[in-house]
Amino acid sequence: MENEARKFSIGLVTEGIAIFVAIGFVVSVIYDWGFFYAIDIDSISLPTTISDHFRTGVVWFPYLLAFVFMFFAVEFQFQRVEKGLTEKEIIESSKNPEKLKKFREGPWKLIRWTAPLAVFSYILIGDALSSALPFMLSIMWMGFAGWCYSTPLIQLRRSWETQTAFTFLPIIFILAFFSGYNMAVDASVREPKQVSISFSQQSNHFKGNLLREFERGIFILSENDNVTFIPWGQIKSIKTVETYKPFQGILCDWFQICSDTDSKKANSVDAKNRAAE
Numbered sequence: 001m002e003n004e005a006r007k008f009s010i011g012l013v014t015e016g017i018a019i020f021v022a023i024g025f026v027v028s029v030i031y032d033w034g035f036f037y038a039i040d041i042d043s044i045s046l047p048t049t050i051s052d053h054f055r056t057g058v059v060w061f062p063y064l065l066a067f068v069f070m071f072f073a074v075e076f077q078f079q080r081v082e083k084g085l086t087e088k089e090i091i092e093s094s095k096n097p098e099k100l101k102k103f104r105e106g107p108w109k110l111i112r113w114t115a116p117l118a119v120f121s122y123i124l125i126g127d128a129l130s131s132a133l134p135f136m137l138s139i140m141w142m143g144f145a146g147w148c149y150s151t152p153l154i155q156l157r158r159s160w161e162t163q164t165a166f167t168f169l170p171i172i173f174i175l176a177f178f179s180g181y182n183m184a185v186d187a188s189v190r191e192p193k194q195v196s197i198s199f200s201q202q203s204n205h206f207k208g209n210l211l212r213e214f215e216r217g218i219f220i221l222s223e224n225d226n227v228t229f230i231p232w233g234q235i236k237s238i239k240t241v242e243t244y245k246p247f248q249g250i251l252c253d254w255f256q257i258c259s260d261t262d263s264k265k266a267n268s269v270d271a272k273n274r275a276a277e
Contacts, residue, residue: 028056033181134178194241
């Protein structure tokens with residue numbers, strides 16, 4: 001009996017890992033699709049490999065992990081402040097339960113009505129507001145899915161599994177696609193990483209914003225705003241245009257109160273820059 005339980009647990013864990021890897025691969029493909037859609041490149045004709053999509057998981061998984069930890073931290077904080085009471089217990093313990101219920105439902109209603117305005121603002125302004133787009137579209141879809149399920153007869157005839165899939169599968173797609181979309185916008189416009197590339201067969205240099213690194217090469221946004229793919233075989237070296245600056249603390253960055261070590265590092269960097277010029 002003990003061996004059977006052990007085999008069952010090992011098989012269950014193996015199956016869970018396989019499902020997680022498969023889902024992660026699909027999410028990575030959608031993420032990459034959003035990335036290339038943002039820079040207006042057809043992903044079908046790209047020289048990417050399957051390993052590139054698996055490597056994409058290294059990009060989005062740490063953010064997902066941080067988001068999950070942050071969610072539970074905020075949730076546990078609210079539970080501590082509310083002394084472990086459920087939503088129903090909090091409302092019923094109030095002198096005016098109806099008023100308290102409307103008050104506690106207010107933030108969600110406000111966000112649900114604000115989300116379409118944010119999406120409409122993105123349509124008017126463009127990528128300047130794309131960072132909030134995945135969350136606002138997810139909220140809109142969640143509200144739409146809840147409205148589709150609000151009729152009592154539908155709740156009786158439709159299983160909760162079907163409704164859960166109808167609600168959260170599109171949200172996963174939205175978050176993955178527009179997270180990749182925003183990464184492309186950050187790499188090209190909002191937070192560009194400028195590099196200088198020297199070629200193995202040529203003496204000239206190529207400057208631009210580094211978009212992504214793949215197994216067969218890198219994508220660069222040139223100074224002429226052209227997206228260029230450069231194979232690794234043609235690259236001799238890649239050097240960042242901006243020099244490395246360690247975090248020196250708020251006192252040094254904001255109030256210029258720096259330690260002797262920070263001052264020496266800054267002077268050393270300036271001297272190297274002048275020597276290079």
